Amino acid sequence: MAELSQTGRFITLEGIEGVGKSTNVNFIADYFRANGDVVHVTREPGGTEIAERIRNLILETPGDGLSDIGELLLMFAARSEHLAGLILPALKRGETVICDRFVDASFAYQGGGRGINHEVIAVLRDIVMGKLRPDLTILLDAPTEVSAERIAGREWQDRFEQEQAEFFARVRSAYLDIAGREPDRVRIVDASLPLAEVQAAIIEVLSKTFIYP
Secondary structure, three states, rough: OOOOOOOOOOOEEEEOOOOHHHHHHHHHHHHHHOOOEEEEEEEOOOOOOHHHHHHHHHHHHOOOOOOOOHHHHHHHHHHHHHHHHHHHHHHHOOEEEEOOHHHHHHHHHHHHOOOOOOOHHHHHHHHHHOOOOEEEEEEOOOOHHHHHHHOOOOOOOOOOOOOHHHHHHHHHHHHHHHHOHHHOOEEEEOOOOOHHHHHHOOOOHHHHHOOOO
């Protein structure tokens, strides 16, 4: 179980496919580096050697080759390794960790998308994470039509990107439910806007949340 001995900053970026997480995670990292932080950019599933192997297993397995519960358990196995190998050590050193997806994704994708009971996911969360929670989560939100248009031209699509529109509608709804329950932690940014406007909104959220001398 993860211990809460957090002194660094822990920021997560969430959203359905095609909302620009990969682009903006580095933009956020540059903001913190400009303010003098030591920054680690990472992702889930993944982030350590073992967790990346699990990521490949999850994303490359055909849709009918992995059960929903198996997918959930693999996600948390990867998360456990990620926490132990990267996130917790960095936070204990007072460094900043910015993660492309984290535990909210399990509630959205395996909970909302796959229909797994949220109480089951919460039990795994508490076992693996203890009391650790992100300081801030930015939810990049866009209609599913925007998401579908953006990922349509990708040369290779993983097992999540190959899901149908109804799946992503459920995932998006679950994300918005999380944001509604935890407005102090989860801030919604409209990812359907032009990139410059999205990043301006992100800067506004960061500057209001983290005060530098």
